[in-house]
Amino acid sequence: MSQAGIRWLQLGSVLAMLGVWEVVARAGWVDPLFVPAPSAVLGGFAAIGPAALAGLADTLTKTAIAYALSVLLGVAAGLVLGSLPRVSAALNPFVVALYGIPKILVLPWILLLLGFGTVPAIVYGTLHGFFPILVLVSGAVRDVDRHLLTVARAFGARPWQLYLKVILPAIVPSVLAAMRLGIVFCLLGVLVVEMFAGVRGIGHVLGSLANGFQAAPLFAATALVSAASIAIVLGLDAANERLSRWRG
Amino acid sequence: MSVALVRLGLLAALLAAWEIAARAGNPALYVPPSAALPALGALLALRSYPTLPAHFLLTLREVVAAYALAVAAGLAVGFGLGLNRTLGRAYGPILAALYAVPAVVWYPSLMLFFGLDAASKIAFGFLLGFFPITLAVLAGMRQVSAHLVTVARAFGAGPVTVFVKVMLPGMLFTLVGGLRTGLALSVIGVIVGEILGSKAGMGSLITHAYGLLRTADYVALVVVTLALIVGCDGAASLLERRAARWTA
Numbered sequence: 001m002s003q004a005g006i007r008w009l010q011l012g013s014v015l016a017m018l019g020v021w022e023v024v025a026r027a028g029w030v031d032p033l034f035v036p037a038p039s040a041v042l043g044g045f046a047a048i049g050p051a052a053l054a055g056l057a058d059t060l061t062k063t064a065i066a067y068a069l070s071v072l073l074g075v076a077a078g079l080v081l082g083s084l085p086r087v088s089a090a091l092n093p094f095v096v097a098l099y100g101i102p103k104i105l106v107l108p109w110i111l112l113l114l115g116f117g118t119v120p121a122i123v124y125g126t127l128h129g130f131f132p133i134l135v136l137v138s139g140a141v142r143d144v145d146r147h148l149l150t151v152a153r154a155f156g157a158r159p160w161q162l163y164l165k166v167i168l169p170a171i172v173p174s175v176l177a178a179m180r181l182g183i184v185f186c187l188l189g190v191l192v193v194e195m196f197a198g199v200r201g202i203g204h205v206l207g208s209l210a211n212g213f214q215a216a217p218l219f220a221a222t223a224l225v226s227a228a229s230i231a232i233v234l235g236l237d238a239a240n241e242r243l244s245r246w247r248g
Numbered sequence: 249m250s251v252a253l254v255r256l257g258l259l260a261a262l263l264a265a266w267e268i269a270a271r272a273g274n275p276a277l278y279v280p281p282s283a284a285l286p287a288l289g290a291l292l293a294l295r296s297y298p299t300l301p302a303h304f305l306l307t308l309r310e311v312v313a314a315y316a317l318a319v320a321a322g323l324a325v326g327f328g329l330g331l332n333r334t335l336g337r338a339y340g341p342i343l344a345a346l347y348a349v350p351a352v353v354w355y356p357s358l359m360l361f362f363g364l365d366a367a368s369k370i371a372f373g374f375l376l377g378f379f380p381i382t383l384a385v386l387a388g389m390r391q392v393s394a395h396l397v398t399v400a401r402a403f404g405a406g407p408v409t410v411f412v413k414v415m416l417p418g419m420l421f422t423l424v425g426g427l428r429t430g431l432a433l434s435v436i437g438v439i440v441g442e443i444l445g446s447k448a449g450m451g452s453l454i455t456h457a458y459g460l461l462r463t464a465d466y467v468a469l470v471v472v473t474l475a476l477i478v479g480c481d482g483a484a485s486l487l488e489r490r491a492a493r494w495t496a
Contacts, residue, residue: 014342090258195355
């Protein structure tokens with residue numbers, strides 16, 4: 001099937017699904033208290049639009065700060081661990097353990113230490129993004145072609161030149177991949193905190209709509225966050241592709 | 249000095265520093281190891297939470313149910329999309345886009361629909377486990393060499409033989425990796441669900457201890473939950489190693 005045909009099939013299936021859902025909801029086969037019709041969800045969007053958009057903006061701001069922190073810290077720590085194989089060998093089990101622990105288990109403790117509000121959301125989001133970036137970047141630094149390093153050293157490159165001219169350019173693809181991975185984790189972390197102990201943000205909005213049995217606005221807000229995160233990831237993908245085309 | 253010794257020394261130093269810092273600061277908040285160990289003992293002797301075994305088993309049952317559903321649906325959807333080119337090209341990108349949404353966004357809707365009991369945790373664990381399994385099947389099928397399939401067909405192999413003798417061995421490594429990731433995520437999904445809102449299970453005990461500021465009990469509960477998580481992952485890694493031996 002042609003690419004255009006595929007697009008029509010995608011569009012058709014989504015529309016068909018919405019249509020079936022609408023019919024099922026209208027016919028009363030599902031309880032509208034739990035599953036509102038798509039048309040009702042549209043109405044729900046109108047009802048909570050401003051509040052949801054403000055919450056989303058709040059969430060995205062926190063996510064942006066957490067993301068910047070986790071990229072900065074993750075790349076820096078990855079460079080250090082990747083350049084010092086002995087240190088990294090000693091620390092490896094700790095990194096694996098901290099990376100592997102489901103962060104949700106330490107969330108209550110973070111809240112006890114930092115209270116409710118913006119700071120724990122940023123810290124928890126940073127924690128989510130930091131480890132995957134650290135692991136990917138340190139692996140990339142370790143895997144830089146040894147020949148390149150030897151040749152650069154043989155030609156008298158100083159350590160800072162080694163980093164600037166050989167290692168950093170070599171790890172760019174891994175850093176980009178890590179950044180693509182990290183953003184979803186950061187957003188996830190911020191949303192979890194907002195749901196568990198939020199006073200603001202779209203996660204808090206979602207949680208309170210669910211507790212209030214307001215299904216239509218809840219579905220609308222869920223669709224809004226989903227669309228925003230898909231747009232962010234697709235945007236990063238597009239930027240990534242353009243960069244790699246530029247690198248050649 | 250061997251790496252293992254350095255690691256042990258680091259661990260001891262870390263625990264000692266934690267102990268000193270916690271005693272100097274607020275022991276109720278920072279829970280020194282000397283307070284956490286007795287709490288763990290009291291927990292395991294069923295003094296602090298006599299109903300621990302029931303909660304532990306409930307969480308385990310939820311994990312098993314969520315993972316079984318995720319494996320069944322993930323394999324079915326993955327092979328369905330992988331074996332049919334048109335379906336794969338139409339719905340594969342939609343799945344990948346949905347995977348870019350932080351899954352916790354769906355949790356309030358699931359909680360509204362399935363209620364506060366086990367069903368919403370199973371549904372969330374299923375959702376988290378489903379995507380990596382489906383995507384691993386799709387990625388694995390792309391890895392199978394088309395030449396091998398063509399040659400097998402040319403020698404008269406039927407579809408079943410091609411599937412069992414060529415495709416499955418060729419993709420097994422990726423498939424098993426996806427199954428393992430899926431299990432880890434199903435476990436996390438169940439526990440996140442329990443912590444965000446539940447009446448029973450390990451997550452509910454954790455939020456209970458946190459809510460009453462019983463921090464030592466909270467640490468002990470986290471340790472027990474971690475044992476559950478590590479146990480699940482250990483079982484998965486055993487299976488992975490066996491699969492690796494089979495293909496080798």
